[in-house]
Amino acid sequence: MTNLSRRNLIKATAATAVGVAAASQSSIASAAGKKVVIVGGGIGGATAANYLKKMDSSIDVTIIEYNKDYYTCFMSNEVIGGNRDIESIHFQYDKLKAKGVNVIFDTVTNIDAKGQTVKTKGGQSVAYDRCIVSPGVDYKWEAIEGYNADVAANSVPHAWKAGPQTKLLRKQLEEMKDGGTVVIACPPNPFRCPPGPYERISQIAAYLKENKPKSKIIALDPKNKFSKFGLFMDGWKRHYGYGTDASIIKWVKADEGGKVVKVDAATKTVTTDSGDTYKADVLNIIPPQKAGKIAFDAGLTEGDWCPVEHKTFESKIHKNIHVIGDSSIASPMPKSGYSANSQAKVCAAAVASLLNGVEMVEPSWVNTCYSVIAPKVDGISVAMVYAYEGGKIVKVKGSGGLTGAYDAELRKREVLYAHSWFENITADTFG
Structure with a gap:
């Protein structure tokens, strides 16, 4: 990579996770009775649930997700190409449940921003103090x-x-x-x-x-x-x-x-x-895309996507609701799995801090994306670290980089790095 060494990227990622966890560590005992409902159990939603429990185990965290079986979009191209079994990208929610996360398998039909409740197709009504919405994308x-x-x-x-x-x-x-x-x-x-x-x-x-x-x-x-x-x-x-x-x-x-x-x-x-x-x-x-359906139904969109305050990912339209992942407007961050994971950690820190009435640490984010051009022999990647300045997410100058000029051994290692990254991010997300 031209500007950002892999070692420094790992350091940046670790610093982000440690920093957001520290945001609420001092107030763990004070959050009893605080309820967070997470709409969508993909990479963003599952990561947010996992990190909320890490930051403050007393927060009542509920995920509402209609699929009992989640398949990651990243690495699914290897399934299509015949280089990976689909079961290797299949995840469930047992480990999050074991950490105390409530998981409801149902379809969310309404988010009542005034009444602070989430309603489901199955007839449930779940109250929240803070709601995190991570609905992915829908299609035009x-x-x-x-x-x-x-x-x-x-x-x-x-x-x-x-x-x-x-x-x-x-x-x-x-x-x-x-x-x-x-x-x-x-x-x-x-x-x-x-x-x-x-x-x-x-x-x-x-x-x-x-x-x-x-x-x-x-x-x-x-x-x-x-x-x-x-x-x-x-x-x-x-x-x-x-x-x-x-x-x-x-x-x-x-x-x-x-x-x-x-x-x-x-x-x-x-x-x-x-x-x-x-x-x-x-x-x-592959059709044109827009925010997930529930984002429109809940009135969280302007145009095709959801405007948010970048420091906390709280909606600019409805208070106490945060939108993360693909549906959010988080430019210059791309709409990617790693972006959703990074945004979820920052959002979890913000929510934990808000529920406990403590000041949040200054956030930072990271994204990296691997692509395998030829199985086993040719992988490439791009990475970037982001900071919060002037109310917006900005790229950290000199922090990013692309895979450099072709080197056969380097490209083989990039494939190995891609597969290692997959194992790490899914463990980080689903516990």
Whole structure:
């Protein structure tokens, strides 16, 4: 990495965790009876629950999550590429329960900001002193004609929420004949996991190269550039012949008519804004995104996302409600799993401090994102540390960095670092 050594990144991450824990350590005994309800048990919500209990075990913490089985979006591309079993990205809530976190498996239908209660489809009403909302993303189905939730679930998966659609997309790739065409429609900014579509392209290309060498991928993109652009392009040239007649990957950018506007699910054909059509054997549409549905239902959004006070992640619209993770407006932090984890720790510290009536420490955040271009041999990463200045999150100058020029041994280590990071962050999240 060019500016931030891996050792210093680990130090920064540790400092963030220690700092937020210290925010409420002195007031542990005073929080009895304080109730926190967390809406959404993904990376953000589960991390917030875990750290609230670490910071102040007397806080009554409840997660409301409709899925008993959680599959991480990060590393799901390796499942699609055939390099990881889906059970390895599967997590449940037993360890959080053992730490005293109440877990309710139900769908939240309403957050009453005035009455400070969360209501569920199953008829429960849970009171809170502070509510943390971490609903992830939802999709702007109306943006692409012919594409909707039913089509995604049954025939043309987005697989942008890991689980059944991850398995469906993998199955379709396995069943595709050699010589077939995979068409992937990338989403416009902003969206969850900026490098994710391009790692998926890489993982599928690796599978085709090894198992179905006559096949190809067409990636249609409403953007002219994307996260880790140079590193991906370099990797595609090295491993998949990009830019040559023998390339497995064809990337069609915005200026070349890469924006998909229509899908015919029956024929697996897409139409772009330039009027071009593409026929697929396997079609993967990653639609435009917005905040999770409950954020809209609770009136926490302005436009597509949720405005928050960056120091505490408290909503700018409703008091006593905090929004973390993908749904929040936390620029310059990307919408990523690590961002959600880091934001959750800061938010937990803020909530614990507010419930105990003590001053919160100055927050800081960290994000790193790994992408595996070629299984076992070529990984890349980007990292950044963030500080709080002038009421906003800002990048710490000189703290970030990208993977440097190609070095075979370094790239192999990056793959190992990626897998180690996965083990560490999931343990940090789910206990």
